[in-house]
């Protein structure tokens with residue numbers, strides 16, 4: 001399945017591993033069977049990053065996504081002229097501004113229909129914040145760019161072994177118990193349920209919800225969020241016919257036997273979901289945003305500044321992100 005339009009790829013931080021990975025992937029396009037894509041900005045960065053991996057990268061600077069598919073077989077299509085000197089591992093303000101501009105333009109192309117979806121290469125949140133980005137992460141930014149509330153955009157990490165959703169996301173751990181509400185769990189679980197049907201073709205998704213506390217609270221002896229907040233949300237979901245189970249003790253929810261019993265795990269905080277996902281599937285893990293009108297995926301890893309330009313970064317998660325975005329877009333288009 002391939003979407004009819006190209007995917008827009010945001011450049012990410014030019015000092016990170018994103019540019020070399022997308023150059024490597026374009027170079028391997030013949031064996032990967034990926035949908036066509038265009039990178040937004042950074043033509044010079046991409047050429048230089050490619051050279052660190054021994055690739056002499058042809059770039060086609062184009063005016064918009066409509067030109068990308070025709071250009072893709074002969075050159076990496078790049079939309080827009082923004083650029084900075086390539087300095088791997090040395091993030092700076094100019095690079096952060098280029099990353100932000102690329103994210104904004106790629107988002108608008110996907111939102112307004114010129115691109116089939118957006119694949120975001122890694123950014124450093126602290127660097128973006130230093131140039132005025134006011135969102136905790138790209139997931140929250142995309143909700144706002146689509147005119148939705150923060151709660152409408154749901155982060156899911158997906159790999160061959162596991163799909164996992166953190167219900168609370170980019171917040172200090174100390175704030176999790178206060179932020180976690182029955183309504184938030186219920187609303188996000190419904191978005192996940194619908195998205196697994198619509199975007200992943202799972203007819204009757206099985207959701208497994210983790211507890212927050214050790215032993216899922218041990219009957220209230222180790223915390224009461226399970227009884228007060230999580231279990232009532234699960235009852236409401238089940239009353240609507242959604243197959244939701246839990247609250248499960250989180251420590252045993254990711255064993256190979258447990259994973260056979262559900263399609264997606266809903267965890268109560270960021271690392272409860274992302275640690276098992278990255279431990280199991282780091283090189284193929286995709287960060288996908290559910291619940292929005294546009295398709296958005298990203299590799300599960302970050303900027304990895306320490307290895308940028310070394311030629312050793314693994315492209316697997318970015319390949320998986322491009323593939324998943326293409327499949328989601330094709331499914332939404334009825335393909």
Ligand SMILES: NC(=O)c1ccc[n+]([C@@H]2O[C@H](COP(=O)([O-])OP(=O)(O)OC[C@H]3O[C@@H](n4cnc5c(N)ncnc54)[C@H](O)[C@@H]3O)[C@@H](O)[C@H]2O)c1
Nearest residue numbers: 121122123124125126298299300301302303304307313314
């Ligand atoms: N998709 C995203 O935009 C995204 C995701 C996670 C983190 N981040 C950002 O990235 C920055 C760095 O975060 P971090 O250090 O926690 O995570 P990281 O994923 O950048 O690095 C963690 C470890 O994994 C290694 N690594 C990462 N990707 C790799 C790859 N493709 N091949 C081989 N090794 C790889 C790194 O060298 C490092 O040892 C932070 O500023 C964070 O905000 C962005």
Ligand SMILES: N[C@H](C(=O)O)[C@H](O)COP(=O)(O)O
Nearest residue numbers: 137138139140287298300301
């Ligand atoms: N929370 C993600 C992770 O750790 O992999 C990552 O920071 C990306 O988040 P956004 O897609 O919201 O930028």
